[in-house]
Structure formats: structure tokens, C-alpha cells
Amino acid sequence: MQHETLMAKTLPDFIIIGAMRAGTTSLHNYFQRHPQVSMSHDKEPNYFTEKKYELGEDWYVGQFDVGQMFRGEASPNYAKVDVFPGVPERIHRDLPDVKLVYVVRDPVKRFVSQYDHMVSRGFGLPEPGELCRHEDPLPPEPVRLTLDEPYRHILSISCYARQLKAYLHHFPLEQIKIVEFERLKQEPEVVLEDLQAFLGLDPLGPRTLPLLNRSKELTSVPQPILRSARDTRIGNWVRDRMSLETRDRLKRLIAAPFPDTKRAFPDEAIHRVRRDLADDIAEFRELTGMPFSSWSV
Template identity: 40%
Template sequence: MAQIFLPHFIIIGAMKSGTTTLYRYLDEHPGIDMSRDKETDFFVAEKGWKRGLAWYSNQFSGDSPLRGEASPNYTKARDFPGVPGRMADTCPDVRLIYILRDPVVRAESQFRHSVLIGDLPPTLEEFPDSHEYAHILDGSLYARQLDAYLEHFDRKAILVLDFKDLVAAPQALMDRVHSHIGAPARIVGAMRFTNDSAMLSRVPAPILRFAQSPTGRIIGGLVSRGMRDRIRGVLLRGKARQSPPFPEELRARLRADLAEDTARLREMTGQAFADWSV
């Protein structure tokens, strides 16, 4: 029977909060084996779970003492419930990393991302009362997401980080990450974003949608990360698309809808998040 490889740590989110940068930093560590696909979505019932444990194990080479992955869909409990339970049943000793960003700014960034890949029309008329608004809001309800994990994991298993520290002091933040997952300390280079909206805006929307479809993900899984980066570089030649300006009244509604949850997050974590807008 083939050996099953499981992760020692998982970056569970949040979307548009630096998870790709964290993944890249950890992938460069000689003692860490990151999943072949940055977002396996294995513990999401509607996505990777149906592929089975053998598929998940094959995401890892098994050549390094530590293994990890990063899937921001793991902290979207409204649309993808049950993730923490499946994770705890499969790898109960896994260490979790949850990197957060100003929840209003994060929601705006996800909105722009959805427009740029063609999942949302470039209009805000129907957005405030839409399923997509609730979906984007859920990704910023950090305390609610933590609630779901704390039903299955000890609080000490979850490292909560602030995106601003990744920007301002990447070495100090990565020192905390390495300590949390039990990896040897390592000097990291300058931070570089690989999934920002400016880059996505130059890739044709149909290609982005195909890349995220089930067929596109299968094909992408057959191509090395280096080759995918080179293909992405070739595609970054199109004219940049623009998302609409985000109106202040909608920003104010987000602040109101996120205020209670954000206050509870500060109590849960003991972190001030002093520069956040809510």
C-alpha cells in the first residue's frame, strides 16, 4: 500500500490577504514540501474532497520533513461548511495559519478580483443585496471563521497574523511562522506579490475562469509551477481591465456589517489590529 502524505500545516486564509506570498516563501524553504497546487481545496466537499485521500497525498513529494498547503476557501464557512471537521478528522495535529487584512479592504479587494476574472459584472447596482455580497462579507467575518475551527482545534494550533506585518516586516513575520510550524529559521528575501489585481487585470478573463474551472485545475495540475509562472508571464500582455470605483456608502455598509465580528476578533486574539478601518 502506498504511503499517505499529509500536511503538517495549512494556511487557511484569508483570501486577498497575502496567502500566495506566504506559500511562495514557504515553498522556497529547503525543509518544507508545499503542495503542488497552491490551492488544493481538498477539505471543501464541493471541490477537492471528492478526489480522495490518495489524490491529496500526491500533492506532496514526501521528500521534506514538513509539508504544507494554502487554500483560502477553508475560511469561507458560509458557502463551504464542514471544512474544520474534515481537517481535524484527517490530520488532527495539523498547525494552522490564518493571515488577516483590514476586513473592509479585504472585501473590496475580493470584489475587484471577482470583477476582473468575470465572476461579477462591473456594476454595483444589485451587488449590496446579492449572494456575492454575502459571500464576500463572509470572507471578512474572521471571528466567525475562527469559531468553526475552535470547535475542533486548540487555540494554540492557530497562528493569527496581520497582513500589514507581512508588508512591513516580512522577516519577523516569517520567523513567527517558522516557529509555529517547527521549521528551522531561514532568511527570507524581499516580499513579492504574485496574485495581485494589477496582474490579474492583464490576463484575459476567459482564461482566468478556465484556469479556475474543474478542467482547468486538472490540466494545471499536470504542469509544473515554474511552467505555470512562465505561461502567466506570457499572458500579462493584454490591456488592463478596470473594476468600478467602490462607493463610500457601500464601504460604510461593510464597516457596519463587520463591526461586531471584528470587535469579537480583537477579544479572541488579544491583537489590536490598530490600523484597521473598523
């Protein structure tokens, strides 16, 4: 009974489920500064993905401090239903009353940003024109995708209706807060006050909101260093224990002598991405009742 009480006190009240490359790190860092909130010790615990779920609830409980009034975590992998299936079901099974935050941005820009991010981290992706040329569009229902299909892999994460519907099978829309990245940049005070009201937090104000674009230096960090940080146990251990500010300073120091690795997307590639996203984004507008008027789709 005592163990169950402790678990109830330390499991999260809210989860930022994604989307990748849409400001989830900035929101994590913002809530990490909030005096009422304990964010997870690992920046992206990914507990509800298949492999991490096997670690068990005690491991997840250990991610949060008991002393704070609210607990939260941010794992963008939770909004990748074709890459990490079963996440919404697991969250609902363990945390049926949890509040969910889904941050979205222009889906074409998000696609390009993820591509650049993956290239900068050493993933051997084709050139943009080649990437967008051959693979078939996504089927209506979620499928299991790997990086053997990089175009569909990246595209699926920008299919916001596809992601949202997987959660709506288990949670009412009223339990999910959709945050528009572009509005967060333009009107941080308004958006954050609304988000904090949704979560039941006292407003902290925008003055501590971290920079929303921290990826510039990352594209210039040499790939062997990034692979070491991503793929080795010691690299992951060191990265998870550094503050965001320390990691950013280190990236700037390492990146200074090296050129940017971003690749230009030809018009035909952008047109293909926009075309393949059009129906999903129209459905997403209908599901949410939000206009997303600045988006390119």
C-alpha cells in the same frame, strides 16, 4: 500497516487556511522555497471541501513528497465556512494535530480586493453601489451561501471571528497562528521568524518572500482567457503545472494591451461593508488578543 506509515509520513504538518486575498499565495510560494518543506503539488488542493474530499485520502497523500521533513498546503477556501461547510470538522477528523495558519488583512480592503478579483475573472457581479444595497446582513450562525447572494458571500469571508470560531470548535487557539498581512508587508523578517518558530522550521529569512501584491496584471487580462484558465480542464491542468513566476510573466504579457477593470466603490458602499463587519471584527480582536490597529474597522 506499510500504507498507514506512508500516509503518516506524507500528510501535511501545517495548513494555510486563508483568508482569500490576504497573502496566502505569497506564503505558499515562500514555503515552496523552504528546504525543509514540501508544499502540495496543486497550489490549492481544497481536499477538505465536500467534492474534493470524495477523492479519498490516497489522492491527498499523493499531493506531498515523502523526502522532506515538513509538508504543508494552502487552500483559502478552508476559511469560507458559509460557502464550504464542514471543513474544520474534516480537518480535525483526519489531522487533529495539524498546525493551522490564518492570514488576515484589513477586512474592508479584503472585501474590495475579492470583488475586484472576481470581476477580473469574469464573474458577472453588480456594480459596487448596487452590490452593497439590497442584501440583508449575515445571521449569527453560518448559512449556506452561493453567488446568488454575492454581497453576503464576499462579506462572510471578511468575518474573521465567524471563520475562526468554526475552527475553535475543534482546535485550541494555540494550534492556530494568526498572521496579519499588514505586518507581513511591513516587518517580513519578524513575522516570518515567528511563523517558522510556530511551525518548527529553521528560519529561511525574508529575502525569498515573493511580492505580496500580484493582482495588478490580473485585472487587465481579458475575461475569456481567464474563464478558460478557470473553467476548463486543460486550463486548470496547465495553470497548476506552471510555476508562479511563469504565470506572472504570462499575465503581464497578456495584460499589457488591455485597460484595468477595477470599479470604484462609492463611500456609501464602503460604509455599509464597514458597518456590517464591525461586530465581527470586534469579536475577532477579543478572541485573538491582537489589536489590528491599522485596520479601518
